[in-house]
Structures are given as structure tokens and as C-alpha cells.
Amino acid sequence: MKHTYTITGMTCNNCKASVEKYLSEIDHVLEVSVNLEIGEVEVKMDKHISTEILQKALPKKYSISEKKEKNVFTSSSMAAMPMEEEKSKLQQLKPLLLIIFYIATASLLLHYKDWSWSAFMLDFMGLFYIVFSFFKMLDLKGFPESFSMYDPLAKRIPFYGKIYPFIETALGLMFLMRVEVHIALMITLVVLGITSIGVTKTLLDKKAIRCACLGTALKLPMTEATFIENAIMIVMAILMLIGMN
Incomplete structure (x- = not known):
């Protein structure tokens, strides 16, 4: 499953790399993709992870909140x-x-x-x-x-x-x-x-x-x-x- 989050506190590519690093180290996180321009991060996981756990993994300068969720394992998308x-x-x-x-x-x-x-x-x-x-x-x-x-x-x-x-x-x-x-x-x-x-x-x-x-x-x-x-x-x-x- 994929969850999209809004994240604040990022100002440069270094911040982007830092967020990707910390979130990727969390158990059950499979993929992390950060969009610096719009302040969003998409997290792919094989087990639901609460926003609180994600926030604790990040330095205090970053604030993360869930925006939306979409399941990539639905039958309509499996074939493509x-x-x-x-x-x-x-x-x-x-x-x-x-x-x-x-x-x-x-x-x-x-x-x-x-x-x-x-x-x-x-x-x-x-x-x-x-x-x-x-x-x-x-x-x-x-x-x-x-x-x-x-x-x-x-x-x-x-x-x-x-x-x-x-x-x-x-x-x-x-x-x-x-x-x-x-x-x-x-x-x-x-x-x-x-x-x-x-x-x-x-x-x-x-x-x-x-x-x-x-x-x-x-x-x-x-x-x-x-x-x-x-x-x-x-x-x-x-x-x-x-x-x-």
C-alpha cells in the first residue's frame, strides 16, 4: 500500500535526502519518494505504519501529516x-x-x-x-x-x-x-x-x-x-x- 503525506521543514535537496534516509530505515517501509517542490512524500509499505511512528523517525525540524492513501494492490492496477x-x-x-x-x-x-x-x-x-x-x-x-x-x-x-x-x-x-x-x-x-x-x-x-x-x-x-x-x-x-x- 502507498500513503501520501504532507511534510514541512524541507528547504533543499539535503533535506530531501535526509527525509528519505530516515523514513527508509523504518521497518516495513519499502520505498520513499519525496517531492521537494510540493512538500509531499509518498511512502510504500507492506504493513500499516502510523503517522506518529513516521514523525518520531524524523528530526524535529520536519513535520509530517497524512494526506491520502491509495492501495496499489487493487485488481484494476495489478495487470498494468x-x-x-x-x-x-x-x-x-x-x-x-x-x-x-x-x-x-x-x-x-x-x-x-x-x-x-x-x-x-x-x-x-x-x-x-x-x-x-x-x-x-x-x-x-x-x-x-x-x-x-x-x-x-x-x-x-x-x-x-x-x-x-x-x-x-x-x-x-x-x-x-x-x-x-x-x-x-x-x-x-x-x-x-x-x-x-x-x-x-x-x-x-x-x-x-x-x-x-x-x-x-x-x-x-x-x-x-x-x-x-x-x-x-x-x-x-x-x-x-x-x-x-
Whole structure:
């Protein structure tokens, strides 16, 4: 079932990410979607949760009150729901897929005359980090909250979420400039390994949250695509490390 609530106290994307984080951590909450512009939050749950419980989960600056309720399990909507959700998911993932496609294409074009797998992978990883860190830089205040919703280290150490975009930028430059590549590969395995653990747990728990891989500027859902993009980078890092030994 879905409940729509009116919420006050939100002033920016950081507030939006904070509300989504706190409400998503409540038991039986499956999905949280906040509309900052109109001050509403839609909560999907598998068991009724009182407004009082939702309010207690939020910081005092936010006030939440129920607006309306609609049951998504009615017979009239059951047949159309899977197709609509799948279409919506693909539409939301379009920016991510396009960015990865352009990064891969650019990496290929850089070496099509003098092909080298190692050079291709280094440039792919470098461009990947630079482009993805750029989107995170667009909202440095809101990113840490969104990132901490699924990254275990960012959840325990908030400062890590604040410096993560800069870590990605540094790694991107190291790969593109071929500076201390071995160290950059090791750091890649650590940071993406940690993130992948959180992504995997989120997917197994079937929590519908926003993916912060492209910051908060683009509303991307957390899906298997996030795990796959991390897996690609991890596999490349492992292959590069093996090749360097």
C-alpha cells in the first residue's frame, strides 16, 4: 500500500535526502519518494505504519501529516503495474546508461589506431571517475546524505561521504595521467568493494531508494545496474593488478 503525506521543514535537496534516509530505515517501509517542490512524500509499505511512528523517525525540524492513501494492490492496477514500473525504471536509468556508453566509446576512440586493452581500461576507469565525480560535485551538501543510505562506511563515518567526490576525482586523474596506477587500483577495490556491499544489501532487502552514483541532480533508482557498474570497475581493477604483477 502507498500513503501520501504532507511534510514541512524541507528547504533543499539535503533535506530531501535526509527525509528519505530516515523514513527508509523504518521497518516495513519499502520505498520513499519525496517531492521537494510540493512538500509531499509518498511512502510504500507492506504493513500499516502510523503517522506518529513516521514523525518520531524524523528530526524535529520536519513535520509530517497524512494526506491520502491509495492501495496499489487493487485488481484494476495489478495487470498494468509491472509494465509501468519497468518502463519507468528504464527511463530513469537512461542517463546512467548513456553516460557509460559515451565513456566506453571515448575510451575506444582514444586507442582504435594503436589498440591496448590495458590503456583502454585505464582511460575507461579514469573517465568514469571524472564524469561521475562531476555530477556529485553539483550538490556536495545533498550527496553525503544520499550516499549514506546504502554505503556502509559513509553511514558510520559521515565525513567519508563528504570527501568521496574528491576521492573519485583524484582517482580519475591518477588513471588518466598514469600516476601511481597500482595504488589507484588498490583504492578502487576498497572503495567500490565497500559500496558494492551496501548496494547488494539494499537490493536483497528490496529497498527502493535513490542511487547517488550520479549525485542528487539526477533521480536514479537503486537497481542491479548500480551493482553491475561497480562490478565492471572492480573486475577491471583486478585484471590490471594481475597484469602488472
